[in-house]
Amino acid sequence: MEVLFVNGMELTKSGNATPHIGQIILKNIISEKYDTEILSFDNLVAKGEFDINKTPDDLIDEMAEVILEKKPEVVGFYTICNTFHMVVAVSEVIRKRNSDIFIFYGGPHATLTAKKCLETFDFVDLICLGESEKSIMPLMDEIFGKRDFSSVPGVSYRQGNEIKQNPCATLLTNEELTNYTQYDLGGVLKYKDARVLLEGGRGCPYQCTFCSTSRFWKRQFRVKPVSVLIKEMDKYHEMYGLTSFSIQHDLFTANRKHLVSFCNALIEKNSPYVWRCSSRVDVLDHELIELMKKSGCLEIYLGIETGSERMQKIIKKNLNLDNAMDMINFMIRQGIVPTVSFIYGYPDETIEDYEKTLTMLRKVFLTGKATVQLHKFFPLPATEEADKVADRVYFDFEKVDLSILNRAVCGKRCKDLIKQNKELFLQFYTFDSEVRVKYPYIEAVVMLLGMFAGRFYMTLYQIMNKYEIHDIYKRYEDDFEMLFFNYYELVSQSELLDKLEMVLKKIVDNEHNDGWSDIFRFEKAVFDYIASGNKEVVVIDFENDIMAYLKYGKRVKEHTRLMLMREGNGGIKLKRVPVNVSFIA
Numbered sequence: 141m142e143v144l145f146v147n148g149m150e151l152t153k154s155g156n157a158t159p160h161i162g163q164i165i166l167k168n169i170i171s172e173k174y175d176t177e178i179l180s181f182d183n184l185v186a187k188g189e190f191d192i193n194k195t196p197d198d199l200i201d202e203m204a205e206v207i208l209e210k211k212p213e214v215v216g217f218y219t220i221c222n223t224f225h226m227v228v229a230v231s232e233v234i235r236k237r238n239s240d241i242f243i244f245y246g247g248p249h250a251t252l253t254a255k256k257c258l259e260t261f262d263f264v265d266l267i268c269l270g271e272s273e274k275s276i277m278p279l280m281d282e283i284f285g286k287r288d289f290s291s292v293p294g295v296s297y298r299q300g301n302e303i304k305q306n307p308c309a310t311l312l313t314n315e316e317l318t319n320y321t322q323y324d325l326g327g328v329l330k331y332k333d334a335r336v337l338l339e340g341g342r343g344c345p346y347q348c349t350f351c352s353t354s355r356f357w358k359r360q361f362r363v364k365p366v367s368v369l370i371k372e373m374d375k376y377h378e379m380y381g382l383t384s385f386s387i388q389h390d391l392f393t394a395n396r397k398h399l400v401s402f403c404n405a406l407i408e409k410n411s412p413y414v415w416r417c418s419s420r421v422d423v424l425d426h427e428l429i430e431l432m433k434k435s436g437c438l439e440i441y442l443g444i445e446t447g448s449e450r451m452q453k454i455i456k457k458n459l460n461l462d463n464a465m466d467m468i469n470f471m472i473r474q475g476i477v478p479t480v481s482f483i484y485g486y487p488d489e490t491i492e493d494y495e496k497t498l499t500m501l502r503k504v505f506l507t508g509k510a511t512v513q514l515h516k517f518f519p520l521p522a523t524e525e526a527d528k529v530a531d532r533v534y535f536d537f538e539k540v541d542l543s544i545l546n547r548a549v550c551g552k553r554c555k556d557l558i559k560q561n562k563e564l565f566l567q568f569y570t571f572d573s574e575v576r577v578k579y580p581y582i583e584a585v586v587m588l589l590g591m592f593a594g595r596f597y598m599t600l601y602q603i604m605n606k607y608e609i610h611d612i613y614k615r616y617e618d619d620f621e622m623l624f625f626n627y628y629e630l631v632s633q634s635e636l637l638d639k640l641e642m643v644l645k646k647i648v649d650n651e652h653n654d655g656w657s658d659i660f661r662f663e664k665a666v667f668d669y670i671a672s673g674n675k676e677v678v679v680i681d682f683e684n685d686i687m688a689y690l691k692y693g694k695r696v697k698e699h700t701r702l703m704l705m706r707e708g709n710g711g712i713k714l715k716r717v718p719v720n721v722s723f724i725a
């Protein structure tokens with residue numbers, strides 16, 4: 141094997157098998173000349189072909205072993221903030237085991253930390269900066285040729301004791317992007333119901349202070365021509381029968397004219413496709429949302445980031461929050477599901493700002509039709525927000541954001557790397573602020589809201605309707621702390637859900653005077669019945685009239701008996717029966 145591209149080093153138990161668009165494009169470019177393969181460890185985990193039940197340090201050796209077994213001459217790693225330590229640790233082992241292998245990096249994290257990375261790790265031979273389509277072939281020709289990189293665009297490399305950085309090639313135009321479509325998503329798409337990751341284009345014209353996208357793509361917004369996008373969708377449909385698309389672009393909706401013609405084209409051809417994308421509320425309006433829905437848009441990811449007008453300005457997101465709520469509500473009325481994402485723990489955030497975020501998050505949750513996310517701010521290298529705290533951060537393994545570091549596979553070697561190289565691993569460092577000290581485990585609450593929104597919506601609705609999120613947090617802080625610390629020790633998703641359910645039950649039992657226990661019991665019974673596949677009739681008694689609650693949202697204290705039964709199509713039916721009727725098994 142000549143070239144091996146490596147990605148997917150999260151190694152979570154659930155296994156994240158999404159194919160990586162960038163590496164597929166690069167592989168396609170060089171495959172005509174070089175024997176090239178892509179290796180995703182997360183994909184192997186998902187397929188049960190890479191066992192992660194080993195000590196974290198053994199996992200590093202094991203990953204290096206899998207790479208070495210393929211006997212590559214060149215190994216290129218995709219780098220992203222959350223797994224950069226794994227990439228570095230694995231690279232070090234590879235170099236020790238076989239010093240002939242050329243090791244190079246690409247992707248956001250290495251691009252944004254290139255100079256420091258090459259200065260620090262002598263086993264990294266070269267870094268490709270940013271967009272790499274125009275660099276990859278000349279680079280390969282030099283690696284397999286004279287190894288004179290001086291004329292390869294957009295690379296940084298070591299020459300003697302000096303770090304050289306070549307100017308980047310011009311970024312791809314909308315039309316040029318068209319040349320880099322990857323129909324065979326690495327052979328991963330086998331299932332008819334799979335969701336295709338379709339590259340919509342690149343670059344976001346905004347410059348939020350916590351985000352690294354603007355630096356990476358140089359704020360140059362590009363979008364693939366409508367005819368090309370539709371052709372790609374048709375091709376996936378033709379090849380695999382696929383109809384569900386996830387359009388990958390930080391801001392697919394930035395160009396109104398393009399978006400309108402994309403939607404109209406789908407409507408005109410009466411397409412069977414459904415699609416999702418990311419957007420900002422301030423580039424949308426009612427008319428556009430209606431059109432998007434009509435053309436098959438099912439979900440829109442919205443980064444609202446903060447519920448405080450003051451913080452909106454500080455992080456340069458500059459959203460009008462009344463308009464944001466209006467757009468969210470309008471999407472819901474149209475039948476589009478918004479995923480609304482917030483961040484807390486920014487350097488300049490006060491308790492007042494933060495509580496405004498929680499209040500807005502609660503408002504969104506109470507719509508009953510949106511997914512909410514809350515992330516802890518982490519300082520991404522080369523961003524404006526990170527600069528504000530770079531001199532007062534410290535590394536505390538227990539305080540790293542749950543969504544950024546998979547602690548279960550971060551062992552001594554990786555921890556040492558992180559501790560010794562603050563600048564390169566700033567994203568795993570933390571700092572104190574009044575909000576971060578007062579609410580250290582708040583993500584666990586939002587996890588509860590997110591993971592249980594479908595299963596226990598009415599129960600959660602009752603709780604959220606009565607209490608502000610920060611009040612609930614304070615009442616059950618110890619339970620949330622336990623959950624947080626156990627998070628990565630839990631063997632499976634179902635174990636995590638069981639623990640979450642226990643916390644929810646505790647809240648419900650403590651507040652039993654409101655009849656919440658009945659609603660909780662009802663939702664649990666329905667879920668368990670569905671999950672069990674049970675075909676027998678099940679009868680359950682309640683202190684309250686659950687049907688009245690379901691119908692009118694009102695609590696009526698009256699002994700009720702409900703019957704759950706399976707329908708012919710596998711669905712379930714719910715029927716109220718007189719309390720004096722009993723069933724003989």
Ligand code: B12
Binds near residue numbers: 351390
């Ligand atoms: C789609 C996406 C996802 C998908 C991933 C789907 C997939 N497997 O590709 C999902 C939802 C799973 C995801 C998750 C996360 N993501 Co994300 N994601 C994106 C997004 C929006 C688009 C990526 C994309 O496909 N771009 C298009 C392709 C063509 O570009 P590319 O992958 O960068 O590849 C090009 C270059 O990087 C380079 N290249 C890539 N690989 C290599 C390898 C070599 C050897 C070389 C030489 C060059 C090279 O060449 C390619 C062509 O030009 C980007 C933002 C963005 N616009 O890039 C964020 C982004 C990459 N994600 C980010 C983050 C933080 C995450 C999470 C950590 C979030 C979280 N807290 O959970 C997780 C991590 C998951 C993981 N380990 O991969 C950050 C990374 C920041 C950083 N500095 O590292 C970004 C930049 C978003 C941001 N605004 O900050 N993400």
Ligand code: SF4
Binds near residue numbers: 348
């Ligand atoms: S957060 Fe979103 S809008 Fe802001 S710069 Fe990043 S991608 Fe653009």
